[in-house]
Amino acid sequence: MQNIHVSTYADLEALSLAAARCVIQAAHEAIADHGYFTIALSGGNTPKALYSLLAEEPYTSQIDWSKVEVFWSDERCVPPDSPDSCYRMAYDTLLGKVPLTEQQIHRVPAEQADRDAASQAYTDEMRRVFKTEGTPVFDLILLGMGPEGHTASLFPHQESLKEQVRLVMPVTVPKPPPPRLTFTPPVLNAAKHVLFLVTGKDKAEAVQAVLEGEYNPEEYPAQIVQPSNGDVTWLFDTGAASHLSQKAR
Numbered sequence: 001m002q003n004i005h006v007s008t009y010a011d012l013e014a015l016s017l018a019a020a021r022c023v024i025q026a027a028h029e030a031i032a033d034h035g036y037f038t039i040a041l042s043g044g045n046t047p048k049a050l051y052s053l054l055a056e057e058p059y060t061s062q063i064d065w066s067k068v069e070v071f072w073s074d075e076r077c078v079p080p081d082s083p084d085s086c087y088r089m090a091y092d093t094l095l096g097k098v099p100l101t102e103q104q105i106h107r108v109p110a111e112q113a114d115r116d117a118a119s120q121a122y123t124d125e126m127r128r129v130f131k132t133e134g135t136p137v138f139d140l141i142l143l144g145m146g147p148e149g150h151t152a153s154l155f156p157h158q159e160s161l162k163e164q165v166r167l168v169m170p171v172t173v174p175k176p177p178p179p180r181l182t183f184t185p186p187v188l189n190a191a192k193h194v195l196f197l198v199t200g201k202d203k204a205e206a207v208q209a210v211l212e213g214e215y216n217p218e219e220y221p222a223q224i225v226q227p228s229n230g231d232v233t234w235l236f237d238t239g240a241a242s243h244l245s246q247k248a249r
C-alpha cells in the first residue's frame with residue numbers, strides 16, 4: 001500500500017532544500033535498516049540544484065557516502081562526457097565532489113551500440129549489487145516529469161509503458177536526444193520511496209491530470225508510478241502546482 005505526499009514550495013531553491021532533506025532521511029533510514037543506501041538518480045535540469053546542495057555543507061556530511069550505491073533511472077544514449085549525459089550532469093554537480101569510489105557509481109552503459117545488450121548489462125549490474133535474481137528494491141528513486149507527463153524515459157503511448165519482464169529497456173523518445181535506456185514500470189513500482197521533483201508552469205496541466213485526473217497512464221506515464229510497498233513524494237514549485245485544487249497542495 002503506497003502513501004502519497006504532496007508539497008509545494010515557492011521556488012526551485014526551496015524545493016531543492018526540501019528534496020535534500022528527503023534524500024538524507026531516506027539514506028539514514030536505509031543505512032539503519034540494512035547497512036547501505038541505494039539511490040537511482042534522474043536526469044534533466046530540475047535535480048541539478050539538489051545535487052549541488054548534497055555536495056555542500058551542511059548537507060554533505062549528513063550522508064555516510066561510503067554506504068551509498070548510485071544508479072540512474074534513465075540515461076541518454078550518448079558518451080558519458082556528453083553535455084546530454086545524465087551521468088555527466090550528476091558527476092559534475094555531485095558525484096565528483098563527494099567521497100564515493102568508482103565501484104559505488106553504477107553508470108548506465110548507454111553509449112554502447114547494442115542497446116539491448118547495454119540494457120541487459122545494466123540489469124545484471126543491478127542484480128549483482130542488490131544480490132537478487134529478481135527486481136531490485138531501491139531505497140530511493142528520484143524522478144522528474146515532463147510537460148507531457150513522461151517520467152524517467154517512459155513517454156506517452158510507448159510500448160515501454162506495458163513492459164513487465166525487462167527491468168531496463170531501450171526506447172526512442174520524442175525528446176532529444178531520442179535514443180535512451182530507461183527503467184521500466186516493475187523497477188519503479190518495487191521501490192521503497194519515489195521522489196518526484198517537478199517545476200514550471202508548463203507542467204501544471206500534466207501535474208493536475210496525473211494527481212487529480214482519471215487513471216490514464218498511456219496519456220500520462222507518471223501515473224504508472226505506484227509502488228506496491230513504497231511511498232511517493234511529489235515536490236512542486238508554485239508554477240507546477242498552479243492547476244491543482246487547494247486541497248491537494
Ligand SMILES: O=C1O[C@H](COP(=O)(O)O)[C@@H](O)[C@H](O)[C@H]1O
Pocket residue numbers: 042043044045046047074075086143144145146151152153175197
Ligand atoms: O528527459 C528527461 O526529462 C525528465 C524531466 O526533466 P526536467 O528537466 O524537466 O526535470 C527527467 O526526469 C529524465 O531523467 C530525463 O531523461
